[in-house]
Amino acid sequence: MFGPVLLAAAALLGSPAETRKVTAPPPQPYEGVYQPRGVDELGLWKMDDESESQLARSRLVVRDEALTSYVKGVLCSAVGAERCGSVRVYVMREPSFNATMSPNGTMRVYSGLLLRVRSEAELAAVLGHEFGHFERRHTLQRFKAHRSGTDLLSWAAVLASMNSNPAAQRSFGDLELSVYGSLLRFNRDNEREADLIGIGYLNASSLQPQAAARVWQNFMAETEASAMARGLKRPRFDRVAYFASHPPEAERAAYLGALALPEGSSRDDGAVKYRAAMAKWLPVFLEDQIGLNDFGGSEYLIESLAADGWTAGLWFARGELFRARGSQRDLIHAAEFYAKAIELEQGHVQAHRGLGLSLVKTGRPSEGRKALQSYLSLAPQADDRQMIELLTSSLTETPQ
Amino acid sequence: MKTTILAVAVIAAVASFGFPAAPTLANDYREKGKSFELSGSGVFVSPPRDWNRLSIRPGKFAETWTLDGEQLNDVTFYSGVEVGAPLVKERDKKRQPLPRFTAETLLVEVPELLEGTYRAYKQIGEFRSLGSRPGSYLGAPGVVFNYEFTDADGIRRSGEAHAAIIAKKLYMASFDAPRIHFYQKGVGDFRALLTTAKRQS
Numbered sequence: 117m118f119g120p121v122l123l124a125a126a127a128l129l130g131s132p133a134e135t136r137k138v139t140a141p142p143p144q145p146y147e148g149v150y151q152p153r154g155v156d157e158l159g160l161w162k163m164d165d166e167s168e169s170q171l172a173r174s175r176l177v178v179r180d181e182a183l184t185s186y187v188k189g190v191l192c193s194a195v196g197a198e199r200c201g202s203v204r205v206y207v208m209r210e211p212s213f214n215a216t217m218s219p220n221g222t223m224r225v226y227s228g229l230l231l232r233v234r235s236e237a238e239l240a241a242v243l244g245h246e247f248g249h250f251e252r253r254h255t256l257q258r259f260k261a262h263r264s265g266t267d268l269l270s271w272a273a274v275l276a277s278m279n280s281n282p283a284a285q286r287s288f289g290d291l292e293l294s295v296y297g298s299l300l301r302f303n304r305d306n307e308r309e310a311d312l313i314g315i316g317y318l319n320a321s322s323l324q325p326q327a328a329a330r331v332w333q334n335f336m337a338e339t340e341a342s343a344m345a346r347g348l349k350r351p352r353f354d355r356v357a358y359f360a361s362h363p364p365e366a367e368r369a370a371y372l373g374a375l376a377l378p379e380g381s382s383r384d385d386g387a388v389k390y391r392a393a394m395a396k397w398l399p400v401f402l403e404d405q406i407g408l409n410d411f412g413g414s415e416y417l418i419e420s421l422a423a424d425g426w427t428a429g430l431w432f433a434r435g436e437l438f439r440a441r442g443s444q445r446d447l448i449h450a451a452e453f454y455a456k457a458i459e460l461e462q463g464h465v466q467a468h469r470g471l472g473l474s475l476v477k478t479g480r481p482s483e484g485r486k487a488l489q490s491y492l493s494l495a496p497q498a499d500d501r502q503m504i505e506l507l508t509s510s511l512t513e514t515p516q
Numbered sequence: 517m518k519t520t521i522l523a524v525a526v527i528a529a530v531a532s533f534g535f536p537a538a539p540t541l542a543n544d545y546r547e548k549g550k551s552f553e554l555s556g557s558g559v560f561v562s563p564p565r566d567w568n569r570l571s572i573r574p575g576k577f578a579e580t581w582t583l584d585g586e587q588l589n590d591v592t593f594y595s596g597v598e599v600g601a602p603l604v605k606e607r608d609k610k611r612q613p614l615p616r617f618t619a620e621t622l623l624v625e626v627p628e629l630l631e632g633t634y635r636a637y638k639q640i641g642e643f644r645s646l647g648s649r650p651g652s653y654l655g656a657p658g659v660v661f662n663y664e665f666t667d668a669d670g671i672r673r674s675g676e677a678h679a680a681i682i683a684k685k686l687y688m689a690s691f692d693a694p695r696i697h698f699y700q701k702g703v704g705d706f707r708a709l710l711t712t713a714k715r716q717s
Binding site for chain 1: 610611612613614615616618620621622623624625627628631632635636639640641642643645646647648649650659666670672
């Protein structure tokens with residue numbers, strides 16, 4: 117399944133795969149500042165420069181110097197200071213699991229990725245992969261491959277239209293499938309190559325390279341939890357769909373695990389530092405995640421974050437998740453979760469609000485009113501104060 | 517949400533060149549002073565100025581009115597949303613479900629319902645609630661709330677919504693417009709339009 121990558125790694129190492137464990141090769145020597153070459157690449161850079169100048173002004177960029185510099189620091193710790201200098205990092209307020217890298221050195225890191233990874237090593241694995249695309253000029257390669265493929269199809273369409281034989285049309289249809297299939301396979305091979313480069317960076321760094329496989333294992337577990345909660349079939353992670361842009365997740369987890377340097381497993385993965393750096397943003401990113409209305413996925417993420425211990429913020433997020441789904445059973449659970457948040461942090465304003473609303477909706481208006489009054493006393497300037505007061509006054513009038 | 521609808525509209529318009537008179541593609545003129553029913557819900561409005569109603573509706577209970585195009589000023593009426601229904605049509609009921617209006621939804625939670633719908637439908641994180649206060653809609657006690665969000669097009673939009681729950685159904689009208697220029701320009705027309713809304717039981 118991951119033969120091509122292992123073979124590539126074996127070839128680069130110059131030793132047969134069967135004689136010793138094959139791990140990803142270390143990064144090649146740095147060739148200096150990366151500059152565009154040729155008219156195609158110059159064009160791509162110009163487009164990217166324009167896109168970046170819009171990005172720099174975008175509201176979607178998280179304006180937190182400390183966070184951005186921390187994320188860049190993690191990238192630098194993987195790829196080295198020299199390479200790192202050619203990258204500008206932008207943390208995007210986007211709740212999906214993603215990061216991208218443009219040909220001109222613009223790296224977009226989505227907040228959904230920051231919520232999902234658990235350590236500096238896991239983050240570095242993804243950022244190193246993206247840097248691999250940049251270093252190997254994959255966008256340019258894809259552009260050229262796409263142009264050649266569509267050129268071929270254009271000429272074939274002209275020739276097929278000149279031939280009235282139905283076999284010519286069938287052949288054209290076959291050719292179309294073949295060309296598009298090749299382009300998509302080319303993309304997947306680019307991804308495999310970027311994975312190989314990314315794990316090579318991790319092997320050569322001071323971070324734990326085994327983290328790369330964990331990223332995909334966690335992603336599969338989350339996807340499965342999401343599908344189960346929605347009553348969908350168990351997703352397959354081992355199949356390559358015709359239109360797939362990336363290799364299947366199970367394949368990636370397997371070859372990344374195999375390519376990781378075994379001696380690296382004793383290294384620090386930077387989980388403690390990562391948690392500290394994300395502490396300020398975790399409630400915001402969790403709120404964004406809950407807003408996606410993906411109950412199973414969000415529940416999985418909250419529980420995995422709680423593996424290091426439940427905090428008031430995590431109990432609160434779980435309460436919000438259950439209250440948003442809103443069945444009577446959910447609301448009773450939500451009230452319990454908010455209460456646990458308050459136990460840990462008396463002054464958690466929003467937990468008092470959530471508790472009050474959940475209690476009101478589950479037939480406990482007196483307790484609900486009390487919780488809502490606590491909310492208002494803790495947050496006298498609450499932006500929904502008048503609505504909450506209206507609700508509590510209506511509860512007073514309700515006969516008990 | 518609106519971007520997708522616009523894209524579908526463009527595709528539909530291109531596909532309709534062979535049938536220029538196709539009535540399903542025509543947006544409807546809403547002439548000043550006349551009375552128009554919203555989504556067959558028994559709610560009528562008599563616009564104080566001319567508006568356009570988009571033919572492509574966001575959902576069974578919703579319809580969109582605009583002055584200059586939905587990207588610039590978008591009034592969406594959600595009329596008579598039933599218990600168990602989402603505010604707008606789900607793209608994929610199983611894989612991308614939207615929050616639903618439930619029998620337990622409190623008036624104070626209606627802003628969260630709209631926020632949840634925007635976040636889930638648009639897959640965005642940049643949404644900020646700016647507060648809610650008691651108000652009235654269709655002559656019933658309700659809630660008025662304001663918010664801001666940044667859509668996939670990167671434009672920061674402001675919004676105001678008025679809602680009420682009447683006979684276990686949700687009635688709401690929202691106005692979204694780019695924060696720069698268009699919100700201030702259009703919010704007065706939106707509020708004036710709402711004052712004419714009446715519900716026939």
